[in-house]
Amino acid sequence: MNKECWVSRVAILWAVVRGQRYSSRLAVVLCLAVSGIISPATASSADQSESLQLLGREISPGTISKFPFIPDRSFEASYLNMPVFVARGVTPGPTLCLTAGIHGDELNGVEIVRRAFAKVDPQELRGTVIALPTINAEGVRSGSRYLSDRRDLNRAFPGGTGGSVARLIAHAIFTRVLNHCDALLDFHTASNQRANLPQIRADFTDPAIRDLAVHFGLGIVVNGAGPDGSLRRESAKAGIPAIIYEAGEPFRFQELEIDRGVLGIENVMAYLDMTEMADQETPSARIYEHSKWIRTDRGHGGFFFPTASLGDMVNTGDLLGEIVDPLTDASVEVTSTLAGEIIGMAVPQPVLSGYALFHLAWHDPD
Ligand SMILES: [Zn+2]
Numbered sequence: 001m002n003k004e005c006w007v008s009r010v011a012i013l014w015a016v017v018r019g020q021r022y023s024s025r026l027a028v029v030l031c032l033a034v035s036g037i038i039s040p041a042t043a044s045s046a047d048q049s050e051s052l053q054l055l056g057r058e059i060s061p062g063t064i065s066k067f068p069f070i071p072d073r074s075f076e077a078s079y080l081n082m083p084v085f086v087a088r089g090v091t092p093g094p095t096l097c098l099t100a101g102i103h104g105d106e107l108n109g110v111e112i113v114r115r116a117f118a119k120v121d122p123q124e125l126r127g128t129v130i131a132l133p134t135i136n137a138e139g140v141r142s143g144s145r146y147l148s149d150r151r152d153l154n155r156a157f158p159g160g161t162g163g164s165v166a167r168l169i170a171h172a173i174f175t176r177v178l179n180h181c182d183a184l185l186d187f188h189t190a191s192n193q194r195a196n197l198p199q200i201r202a203d204f205t206d207p208a209i210r211d212l213a214v215h216f217g218l219g220i221v222v223n224g225a226g227p228d229g230s231l232r233r234e235s236a237k238a239g240i241p242a243i244i245y246e247a248g249e250p251f252r253f254q255e256l257e258i259d260r261g262v263l264g265i266e267n268v269m270a271y272l273d274m275t276e277m278a279d280q281e282t283p284s285a286r287i288y289e290h291s292k293w294i295r296t297d298r299g300h301g302g303f304f305f306p307t308a309s310l311g312d313m314v315n316t317g318d319l320l321g322e323i324v325d326p327l328t329d330a331s332v333e334v335t336s337t338l339a340g341e342i343i344g345m346a347v348p349q350p351v352l353s354g355y356a357l358f359h360l361a362w363h364d365p366d
Pocket of ligand 1: 103106188189
């Protein structure tokens with residue numbers, strides 16, 4: 001990976017200028033470099049002022065590049081291709097990676113990454129931004145959450161050289177693109193027929209990930225490592241701090257959710273000292289260690305009508321909505337079984353027993 005190369009030089013600067021932030025992984029790598037475990041030849045092989053070699057291309061300092069990446073050949077050459085955007089700064093710094101559309105129906109992140117990347121000026125940038133705005137391009141094109149083999153690309157990482165096409169694609173992305181990343185931001189929305197309050201999800205057991213999450217500046221961070229095979233979990237296991245941004249509904253662009261995502265990317269770039277917005281205070285965040293779905297009671301499926309909204313703080317016993325039995329016209333109240341903030345919820349629709357209605361998050365008492 002290129003990360004070892006710049007870290008040995010930049011970590012010292014960061015340690016002085018930026019205190020202990022983002023320091024745990026850097027410190028380990030720095031120690032390895034100093035002790036010779038990472039060889040001097042490796043540590044000096046990727047001078048930021050030099051061109052970046054990525055996917056068989058040479059990306060010069062101070063330039064923007066956009067080109068297709070075909071992770072695997074299919075019956076037509078273009079079938080699986082995805083766009084890659086690269087901004088190579090003129091000044092040394094980390095490589096921030098942005099991914100969206102891993103679930104092809106989740107579109108807010110696609111537009112977030114497009115807008116954020118369009119604002120990057122490589123002449124002012126310290127480091128490199130690599131963006132995969134439609135990492136599951138096939139799904140985005142067809143409006144599908146999944147790949148054509150019905151696999152979830154976000155359960156296939158880090159992939160492999162055999163097995164399903166999802167594993168093959170994941171492996172190509174992981175070994176040829178993500179191996180360049182020093183931090184990763186992955187963008188999602190709620191799944192079909194649900195909406196999410198803008199939130200960050202991150203594994204608090206890793207201090208570097210926790211710092212990344214807090215400095216996104218959104219105000220709500222939910223703890224969790226993510227499922228096995230998910231991009232962020234496997235990236236973190238590979239030593240790349242990774243978080244996801246969850247906001248809004250699938251199948252549409254939503255301005256508020258997009259604006260907050262673009263601002264978050266700018267906040268992270270400032271935190272990583274990639275831009276001049278470096279004097280920001282650490283934003284305060286509501287950090288939730290726990291979350292749980294409140295579901296339709298068994299035997300009480302029907303037509304769901306919420307009365308509570310995203311962002312509401314609720315207590316045990318509070319009314320959240322009602323479910324009407326369309327045959328008897330009887331109505332059943334949906335009440336909260338715990339106290340917390342509503343960070344996700346179903347939209348009004350027919351629901352069956354057990355359907356996930358409200359996603360509540362809460363933190364441990366102080
Ligand atoms: Zn998703």
